[in-house]
Amino acid sequence: MTTSASDEVLYDVEDTGVAWLVLNRPDAGNALTPQQRGRILELLEDAAADLGVRAIVVTASGERHFCTGADLRVNRPQPPRPPGAPDRPVGTVMRGLESGLGAQRLMSAVQDCPKPVIAAVNGTAAGIGAHLAFACDLVMAADTARFIEIFVRRGLIPDGGGPYLLTRLVGPQKAKELLFFGDDVPAEEALRIGLVNRVVPAGELRERAREWAERLAAGPTVAISLTKRLVNSALESERGAAFKAEALALEVNMQTADGNEGVQAFVARRPAEFVGW
Secondary structure (H helix, E strand, O other), X not given: OOOOHHHHEEEEEOOOOEEEEEEOOHHHOOOEOHHHHHHHHHHHHHHHHOOOOOEEEEEEOOOOEEEOOEOOOOXXXXXXXXXXXXXXXXXXXXXXXXXXXXXXXXXXXXXXXXXXXXXXXXXXXXXXXXXXXXXXXXXXXXXXXXXXXHHHHHOOOOOOOHHHHHHHHHOHHHHHHHHHHOOEEEHHHHHHHOOOOEEEOHHHHHHHHHHHHHHHHOOOHHHHHHHHHHHHHHOOOOHHHHHHHHHHHHHHHOOOHHHHHHHHHHHHOOOOOOOOO
């Protein structure tokens, strides 16, 4: 029996405005195939355009694995080669990583998504599975979760934006330690060094992630989106450019319904009721 990418990536939008994106290959450790990555890209694009979606939770089926990385067992079609050409010409790997379905494109889509994205890490997050979590805006982990920079154990260079993401989360020295040794990082240690925001009992993960997502979904969606953009670019901007981007974001936000509602509610001393635009 064959399964489609839509079966392997479940998607549901709740009435609260929270979208759930669930990796659904528990028997394969929720390892990602190129088809799944393509499906996730489609869903993130749909969620970005859907005014009914105001926050996204990325999690996985099962209790053992969030995502164990790329599924290396999947056969990828190869273009025809002239006689005597090598199986993997120079540039093949780079083109694959930078392609539309590559891991780098996936991490960029998560970071560029205008809606806040929460990772609810229910188990092992290894390789690009860990990087998928780290690309999210907030990370909540079950107390049974662990994070593994598995690449060095396979003699590989970390991909999926790992060095970029880790350096910004924990600094260069700690990033090198994680990438050079590839040791398992339990959830509590991940919390201590700044890889995750919260650690919760495994049985409570979905409900606690839902609470966070519903708080975000009830908030001023455009303001949160613009704030996300400012924070993501902060480490790459010099002060003058960062301040100009901030001023522009404030100008844009004050043209929104939610921006005006927040000010009016403050003046009237009543709770704000945000609509998402």
